[in-house]
Amino acid sequence: MADGDSSFRISPSASSSCSSGCRRSRRWSQVSRSWSESEREARVLVINTGGTIGMVYEDNVLTTEPHTFVGHLKKLPMLHDQAYAERTQLFAYHKDAGSTLVLPSVAPEASHDFLWRQDKRVVYTLLEYDPLLDSCNMTTDDWAKIAKDIKEHYEDYDGFVVLHGTDTMAYTASALSFMCEHQGKPVILTGSQVPISEMRSDGRDNLLGALLIAGHFVIPEVGLYFHHKLYRGNRVTKVDSGRFKAFLSPNLPPLINAEVNITVSWDMVWRPNTMHKFRVHTNLNRNVGLLRLFPGITSDTIRAFLQPPMQGIVLETYGTGNAPDKRPDLLEELRAATDRGVLIINCTQCLCGSVSESYATGKALLHCGVIPGGDMTPEAALAKLSYVLGKSELSIKQQKEILHENLRGEMTTVYSASKFSLRDSSFLCLVANAIGANRTEELEGVRDALVPVLACAAAKTGDLETLRSLQRMHGCQWRYGGPRGLGPSRCGFGSSNWLQWSKSSGSGKGSWSV
Numbered sequence: 001m002a003d004g005d006s007s008f009r010i011s012p013s014a015s016s017s018c019s020s021g022c023r024r025s026r027r028w029s030q031v032s033r034s035w036s037e038s039e040r041e042a043r044v045l046v047i048n049t050g051g052t053i054g055m056v057y058e059d060n061v062l063t064t065e066p067h068t069f070v071g072h073l074k075k076l077p078m079l080h081d082q083a084y085a086e087r088t089q090l091f092a093y094h095k096d097a098g099s100t101l102v103l104p105s106v107a108p109e110a111s112h113d114f115l116w117r118q119d120k121r122v123v124y125t126l127l128e129y130d131p132l133l134d135s136c137n138m139t140t141d142d143w144a145k146i147a148k149d150i151k152e153h154y155e156d157y158d159g160f161v162v163l164h165g166t167d168t169m170a171y172t173a174s175a176l177s178f179m180c181e182h183q184g185k186p187v188i189l190t191g192s193q194v195p196i197s198e199m200r201s202d203g204r205d206n207l208l209g210a211l212l213i214a215g216h217f218v219i220p221e222v223g224l225y226f227h228h229k230l231y232r233g234n235r236v237t238k239v240d241s242g243r244f245k246a247f248l249s250p251n252l253p254p255l256i257n258a259e260v261n262i263t264v265s266w267d268m269v270w271r272p273n274t275m276h277k278f279r280v281h282t283n284l285n286r287n288v289g290l291l292r293l294f295p296g297i298t299s300d301t302i303r304a305f306l307q308p309p310m311q312g313i314v315l316e317t318y319g320t321g322n323a324p325d326k327r328p329d330l331l332e333e334l335r336a337a338t339d340r341g342v343l344i345i346n347c348t349q350c351l352c353g354s355v356s357e358s359y360a361t362g363k364a365l366l367h368c369g370v371i372p373g374g375d376m377t378p379e380a381a382l383a384k385l386s387y388v389l390g391k392s393e394l395s396i397k398q399q400k401e402i403l404h405e406n407l408r409g410e411m412t413t414v415y416s417a418s419k420f421s422l423r424d425s426s427f428l429c430l431v432a433n434a435i436g437a438n439r440t441e442e443l444e445g446v447r448d449a450l451v452p453v454l455a456c457a458a459a460k461t462g463d464l465e466t467l468r469s470l471q472r473m474h475g476c477q478w479r480y481g482g483p484r485g486l487g488p489s490r491c492g493f494g495s496s497n498w499l500q501w502s503k504s505s506g507s508g509k510g511s512w513s514v
């Protein structure tokens, strides 16, 4: 982190990394490594799904090659320190010795460097998929496999890197961001435009950056690291097939800029602060699709596209979410589809910007029951649909409500009434930032002190939506009522509302009645 960075900081070493209860300590007694070595190591699992980064040329075309990636890495001093591994008996300690590597340390001369101050090695283990895939061949089953593997190894590692082809990386990153529920550790996708074994590969830098971030920072998001930047995974889109800067996050700045200094915009990091245990939701609905409007599109095309079994579509509209309002035939097809329960999200075809209600042509879609998608990318909107429709226990009405919500920072929420919102963790981040709280324990302290206050503020105005958000984010229980519902342990709020609040999970226990 850059010294001059004014953003909200958390001390990486005070994170959930080594001290967070990784299961590796249980295997400790098997070999004689010193505690201090183990304590100064972060553990990262690298899931290799394929993509150009590990490809080779065969008959003049790039293709995946199994069982060779680790060998390439072991030859690269920037990605593996063999001397350290031998000196510290790293291979004797890890059961996956053949596929476990360790990053070198930062040179002492660079003692100004944030990474040097951390004095921490990133030990990483590769899990290679069979078959390795060009990402064009990825399906929702592959997304589910990645999610399940993260879940299976969640307690053993401090962070996760997913090696993936660039072509569909934005889709996978979006999907994983929704599938990973109550995430507390970084999951970072990366890959390259040129194979890592080639002289001018971008893969070495991309992998190194992703590993350093996954090992040093508690960014509990699904991110995508490419060309010196960490983006929120559900905000990116592939924009270039011929440059190393292949991705853009058009509506959200990067979370990390890894230039001479590594600068983290902590105030932007998505922190649901949930108390629930990490889990993955792997049941995705495949009856979803993307439909791009174009001048002259026929109602037959729209009708055909919306036929069963289609259950949800992302409608890619013009400008600020506009569609031809002088085409009743089109609008009728859309209305008929939403009436029979098809969920339609409105996303703009523009690279930047948001859907809004500025034009009559945009309002017409709202009247057809289309859900405004804000500034979501079509990739994120499609993944969100697939995820929400996969929650088959929910009614269509509930699914529709969830689609309006900002679940993982995938869209910018505009609050018209005030400059800040109590519904996400931004208020807590602002306060913590202002008082310089940056350790995990300090952040928890700020949260525990403020959540009841925020809940009270919401209760006072009868803002049930905020109360629900706080409950979801902070694992609290509350009972809320108006003046006629006063119970024994309540306290009046203004002249009308009351709130009884209790928190039973996580680091602290307590209850409040106000």
Ligand SMILES: NC(=O)C[C@H](N)C(=O)O
Binding pocket: 050, 051, 052, 053, 133, 134, 135, 136, 164, 165, 166, 167, 168, 191, 192, 193, 194
């Ligand atoms: N650069 C890449 O990784 C492109 C490759 N076709 C893939 O997506 O797997």
